Amino acid sequence: MKATTTTRGAAAGTALLLTAGFLTGCTGQPVAGGTAGGEDSDTDTLTVWHFESEESAMGQAWATAVEIFEEENPEVTVEVEKQTFEQIQKNAKIVLTGDDVPDVMEFNKGNATAGQLAAQGLIAPLTDAAAERGWDRTVTGSLATTGRYDADGLMGSGDWYGVPNYGEFVGVYYNKEMFAEYGLEEPTTLEEFEDVLAAFANQGVTPLAEAGAEYPLGQLWYELVLAYGDRQLVDDYQLFANDIDFRNEAMTQATEKLADWIGKGYVAGDSAGLTAEDMGVSFIDGTYPMMVSGSWWFGRLATEAKHDWGQFNFPGNELHPGSSGNLWVVPANAGSPGLAEEFIDVTLRPEVQEVLAREGGLPVAGDASAIEDERTRELTENFQQIVEDDGLAFYPDWPVAGFYDVLVSELQSLVNESKTPDEVLTGLQEAYDEGKADLVGE
Known part of the structure; x- marks a missing residue:
C-alpha cells in the first residue's frame, strides 16, 4: 500500500493544548519488562510521526525507509504524519495518555524529554528488540547513552526506550x-x-x-x-x-x-x-x-x-x-508495536544509512568511503572518528x-x-x- 503523508498544523496543535487543562493530573505508569510487548492490535496500519523536512537528510532517509517497509509489507498502509518539533515537544505527554497515538515517532533525547516519557510509562521499553535485532551492537558507547533511561528517567542506563540512527x-x-x-x-x-x-x-x-x-x-x-x-x-x-x-x-x-x-x-x-x-x-x-x-x-x-x-x-x-540524533520511540499505547519495531530496524539498514551519509546526515552505521562529495565525506569521517573514540560528550x-x-x-x-x-x-x-x-x- 502507498504511504500517505499529512501535516498537522496550528489548529491541531491548538486543539491539543486546549485539552491540557483536563489532563494535567494524568500520569502514566511504568511499563514492566523490556519490550514494546504484546501482539499488534492493528496489523493493517503503521502510523509514523516525525518532524524532518522532505529536503533534509533525515527526511529523505525516512522516505526511503517507508518505501522499503512498504515493499516488504504490501498489506500494510503507512501513514506518515508530519509534525513540528515544537508540537511534539509540547504535546507529547498529552497525546500519549490517550488511545489515538502514533505507532512510532521521532522524539528529542535527554532527561527532560525522552527520559520523562520513559519514567511516566508513556513510551515502551525496547530492550528485548534491541538485543534480538542487534540495535545494541550497532549503537554503542556514548552514542547509545541517549537511548537508555533508568526508572527515574535519567539517561545512560536501564532499558532501551529509544533508538537513534544518526548523529x-x-x-x-x-x-x-x-x-x-x-x-x-x-x-x-x-x-x-x-x-x-x-x-x-x-x-x-x-x-x-x-x-x-x-x-x-x-x-x-x-x-x-x-x-x-x-x-x-x-x-x-x-x-x-x-x-x-x-x-x-x-x-x-x-x-x-x-x-x-x-x-x-x-x-x-x-x-x-x-x-x-x-x-x-x-x-x-x-x-x-x-x-x-x-x-x-x-x-x-x-x-x-x-x-x-x-x-x-x-x-x-x-x-x-x-550525541546521537533524535530517537525513534514507540508509545506504550501503540496499536502496532511489532510493525513499529520493524520500521525502526529498516532505518538502520545500509540502504537508509547510505542516504543519510550522502546527504550529510551523519549515519550511525554508514560507509563514509562511499560518499562522493568531499565536504560531506570529511564531515562524516570526522564524526565517525569521534564515535570510534567514544568521544561524544x-x-x-x-x-x-x-x-x-x-x-x-x-x-x-x-x-x-x-x-x-x-x-x-x-x-x-x-x-x-x-x-x-x-x-x-x-
Missing part, C-alpha cells in the same frame, strides 16, 4: 580563503588553534564568529572544558556519577581561558547580544574566518556560502559536544532543567566583563545543584 556533533568550520590569505594552516592542537586566533587578531581580524544570546557560546565554553577534562568529568557532570565542583581544574581553566580569549579580542564584544542565526550568517558572508558550531549547519553552508570552507574537529580534543545545557538559560546568561556576563570567571562558576554551580536536587531528590 550530530560540534566542530570548527573555517574559511579556507581567509586562512590562505594570512598564510595559516588547519591547527591540530589547542596551542596551534590559539596561534591561529592570535594571528588573525594581530591583523585586525576577529577570528571567531560567536553568539552569546543563544547556545553557541556555551558550546565553545564546553569545548574548552573538554580540552582540560576527561570522561569521568563528563559522567559526573552529565550522568550524576559523582558530585561535581564547578571549580574543578577543567572548568576553572576553561572559564578563565574563554575570558582570556574575550579579552584578547578573539570573540567580538557585541557577540553577547547575537543569536545563532546572526553567527551563522556572519560566517556564511565571510566576515569571520572560523565558527565553532554543530553539524546541523552543514547543509546550509553547502547551499549558501560562496567562499571555500572546510570543517575540522576541535583541535586536540578527545571529547566533543555531540553531550551538550553543556543537558544535565538539568533550566540550565540552558543560566548558561547563556552567565557567559554573556563573561563577554560583557560584568562577572569574573569565578563569579560565573558560582552562578553555574548554584543552578546545577538546584536542578539536580529536583531530578534526583538530593
Whole structure:
C-alpha cells in the first residue's frame, strides 16, 4: 500500500493544548519488562510521526525507509504524519495518555524529554528488540547513552526506550580563503588553534564568529572544558556519577581561558547580544574566518556560502559536544508495536544509512568511503572518528532543567566583563545543584 503523508498544523496543535487543562493530573505508569510487548492490535496500519523536512537528510532517509517497509509489507498502509518539533515537544505527554497515538515517532533525547516519557510509562521499553535485532551492537558507547533511561528517567542506563540512527556533533568550520590569505594552516592542537586566533587578531581580524544570546557560546565554553577534562568529568557532570565542583581544574581553566580569549579580542564584544542565526550568517558572508558550531549547519553552508570552507574537529580534543540524533520511540499505547519495531530496524539498514551519509546526515552505521562529495565525506569521517573514540560528550545545557538559560546568561556576563570567571562558576554551580536536587531528590 502507498504511504500517505499529512501535516498537522496550528489548529491541531491548538486543539491539543486546549485539552491540557483536563489532563494535567494524568500520569502514566511504568511499563514492566523490556519490550514494546504484546501482539499488534492493528496489523493493517503503521502510523509514523516525525518532524524532518522532505529536503533534509533525515527526511529523505525516512522516505526511503517507508518505501522499503512498504515493499516488504504490501498489506500494510503507512501513514506518515508530519509534525513540528515544537508540537511534539509540547504535546507529547498529552497525546500519549490517550488511545489515538502514533505507532512510532521521532522524539528529542535527554532527561527532560525522552527520559520523562520513559519514567511516566508513556513510551515502551525496547530492550528485548534491541538485543534480538542487534540495535545494541550497532549503537554503542556514548552514542547509545541517549537511548537508555533508568526508572527515574535519567539517561545512560536501564532499558532501551529509544533508538537513534544518526548523529550530530560540534566542530570548527573555517574559511579556507581567509586562512590562505594570512598564510595559516588547519591547527591540530589547542596551542596551534590559539596561534591561529592570535594571528588573525594581530591583523585586525576577529577570528571567531560567536553568539552569546543563544547556545553557541556555551558550546565553545564546553569545548574548552573538554580540552582540560576527561570522561569521568563528563559522567559526573552529565550522568550524576559523582558530585561535581564547578571549580574543578577543567572548568576553572576553561572559564578563565574563554575570558582570556574575550579579552584578547578573539570573540567580538557585541557577540553577547547575537543569536545563532546572526553567527551563522556572519560566517556564511565571510566576515569571520572560523565558527565553532554543530553539524546541523552543514547543509546550509553547502547551499549558501560562496567562499571555500572546510570543517575540522576541535583541535586536540578527545571529547566533543555531540550525541546521537533524535530517537525513534514507540508509545506504550501503540496499536502496532511489532510493525513499529520493524520500521525502526529498516532505518538502520545500509540502504537508509547510505542516504543519510550522502546527504550529510551523519549515519550511525554508514560507509563514509562511499560518499562522493568531499565536504560531506570529511564531515562524516570526522564524526565517525569521534564515535570510534567514544568521544561524544553531550551538550553543556543537558544535565538539568533550566540550565540552558543560566548558561547563556552567565557567559554573556563573561563577554560583557560584568562577572569574573569565578563569579560565573558560582552562578553555574548554584543552578546545577538546584536542578539536580529536583531530578534526583538530593
